[in-house]
Amino acid sequence: MASETAEVVAGRDFIRDIIDADIAARRTTEVVTRFPPEPNGYLHIGHAKAIWINFGVAQEYGGRCHLRFDDTNPTKEEQEYIDAIKRDIHWLGFDWGRHLYYASDYFDQLYDWAEHLIRSGKAYVDDLPADEMRVMRGSLTEPGCNSPYRDRTVAENLDLFHRMRDGEFPNGARVLRARIDMAAGNMNLRDPVLYRILHAAHPRTGTKWCIYPTYDFAHGQSDAIEGVTHSLCSLEFEDHRPLYDWLIDNLPVPSRPRQYEFARLNLGYTVLSKRVLTQLVRHGHVTGWDDPRMPTLAGLRRRGVPAAAIQDFVRRAGIARANSVVDIAMLDHSIRDVLNKTAPRRMAVLRPLKLRIDNYPSGSGEELVAVNNPEDATAGTRRIRFGRELYIERDDFMEAPPKKFYRLAPGREVRLRYAYFVTCREVVKNAVGEVVELICTYDPATRGGNAADGRKVQATLHWVGAADAISAEIRLYNLLFDRAEPDTGSDLIAELNAMSLVTLTESRVEPALGAATLGEPVQFERQGYFCLDPLSGPNRLIFNRTVGLRDSWTKARATDDQGVEKI
Ligand code: ATP
């Protein structure tokens, strides 16, 4: 298809340039990539970028992408995360087929290769305590110095390494280090740790091991075992690449993978650090990994964000070599773009105010016709019931309206969507002076929402019938953090937006919404896109706001609760 070709051409980037060159020079015949999550948390929208790049590139070149769990630290990893990661990748629209792997599958091989390094004089067992080792590594400006254990004999090293494996020593007593160069400009080459002692049961290998390889020792070798050709990762691994290459060059690995780095996705007002996200969950600042305020894929899904919108967003954010922060409004834009075409329109009143039409006959009212989606003619129409008593949005009325407020006010005429023109005649208040009801009249000659005499009104309001509306709880989500670049170092709680969740329990929605199903987006007219929350039940409707209709967040964040500015 022409449009697809255009997409691909528009999507050129430095990674595709590298692959093109490799293919042209016959260095690569089949493109093999991998996505290597550590199962110590849920995937977030930053991971979606890495997934989209690795799976997307493989797909485009007719190759394959492996899903490999980087499960080298049994103290932090859980089955729950493995299951969630698989679910989220599938939901995003990618599939690893039969190429599901675990770094732990390679523990035997990695162990043999560690011995290989020892035998060739390129690794040694070090007894230095961790803090001394840290000091002796030097700094960016100072070279490190050699450990007193660096010149142990091969036989002594082999013996100690075996005894580490056999569980003779406690955690932290010894490590296996590569023997490279303590004066190297790149700190990662200053005799990096390859194996550490960890007396912990592993979800997959049980108690077979009490020493575990580090990320650096496991990663490149796993790539080589699987025949990965292009190991695409984020920029923080750039400084690890010389070590990646050193290990590949010094081990009898079956293939020669290459690592390339791209810039991580950073988003304004959003934290994409698993450490911080874990903290938010553990300390109860959110209800879980799938809290709709979380930037996790599970959270975004629950908020109603379609997978297609996330794909569109990461594609627009693009692949670059330089770090930058992407405006969160760009994500909202992608979400609206997808939902606008697909979401049926419905009427829901978030903060109801009673409206009585004095001159409308009492009784069961009448049926009117409403359009399901003006963007999609095939979506058809539905019937809605109009009557003498209705609810309108509290924010759509002001007793003393300022200049630019065009909605309902005493003596003013407005249109009720799909129905009639009504004029506000009287304001009823309670004992403390709050407006509790509006008494109006309607013009029967405006049925369907147009006046026979051609007269105009300045506003069209949505409404629901008091007789048949359904009660619902509506959850409005706002940014979880107050500042564009939250400081997550010290006081995380102080950075949180107190208004990140506004729960409305008095909302009324039109009867058609009683049939809403999970995963189906809807647009509440004039309000935004919403979806049913999984906690809904037969007698309890809960809707989550996915996104508002316009870029109202910057100007209306503080007033979101009133919504007065959003005309
Ligand atoms: P940590 O290493 O702190 O646990 P992480 O987010 O890097 O967190 P991993 O499970 O190691 O978690 O990530 C898997 C892959 O996802 C890595 O290869 C990493 O490059 C990529 N990735 C993680 N965060 C982002 C991001 N914000 N943008 C792009 N890619 C990312």
Ligand code: MG
């Ligand atoms: Mg990582």
